[in-house]
Amino acid sequence: MVHKPKVVLLGDSTVGKTSFASRAKHDSFVLDVSATIGCEFFSCDHTNGTDEFRFLIWDTAGQEVFRTFTPQFCRNTAIALIFYDLSDLSTCTSLQEWITISDPGSDVIIVPTKLDLFTGEGIPPLPVIDGQGRTVHIAKPTSSKTNTGIDDLLTQMAHVVLQRGKSKTSANSVSITTIRKRPGKCC
Numbered sequence: 001m002v003h004k005p006k007v008v009l010l011g012d013s014t015v016g017k018t019s020f021a022s023r024a025k026h027d028s029f030v031l032d033v034s035a036t037i038g039c040e041f042f043s044c045d046h047t048n049g050t051d052e053f054r055f056l057i058w059d060t061a062g063q064e065v066f067r068t069f070t071p072q073f074c075r076n077t078a079i080a081l082i083f084y085d086l087s088d089l090s091t092c093t094s095l096q097e098w099i100t101i102s103d104p105g106s107d108v109i110i111v112p113t114k115l116d117l118f119t120g121e122g123i124p125p126l127p128v129i130d131g132q133g134r135t136v137h138i139a140k141p142t143s144s145k146t147n148t149g150i151d152d153l154l155t156q157m158a159h160v161v162l163q164r165g166k167s168k169t170s171a172n173s174v175s176i177t178t179i180r181k182r183p184g185k186c187c
Helices: 017-026 070-074 089-101 150-171
Strands: 006-010 039-048 051-060 079-085 107-113 136-138
Touching: 006 017, 006 070, 017 039, 017 051, 017 079, 017 107, 017 150, 039 150, 051 070, 051 150, 070 089, 079 089, 079 150, 107 150
Parallel strands: 006 051, 006 079, 079 107, 107 136
Antiparallel strands: 039 051
């Protein structure tokens, strides 16, 4: 069985969403990436043990002008990947806004990017994040340029999908009873 979860990429402009998309889809890095306009769709295959995944990924624009459209692309997502740039920590300030935009039924993975450009000592702590009912995970720092942490992120996404499946199965279990049709009555 191939799992096909919908995943949305969120975050400010230039935090590395499209670079992640290029690395995940083509295993390549493009230095001069043009800004995403609206949203772009692609799929990415990943195998985790015996489980196969085809992540259906929506790469959204991070510019303020497009944010009114972004919630449309977030509907019915299993995972919202919310990116921030380690070399520009001001991108952390909007993480909460991106969580609010994501689908309330999705799991959120916060993804630190551009590890290759980070010059500090240790990864700075994130601000306090309110998941607003969503499960929030933190990914290991990534670099699409050096291909650092990308496979770890895909594996983490696979684990989240499998956990969602287990909790959905147990939460949505129902007992089946026989329903008898009443004579002369509809339904």
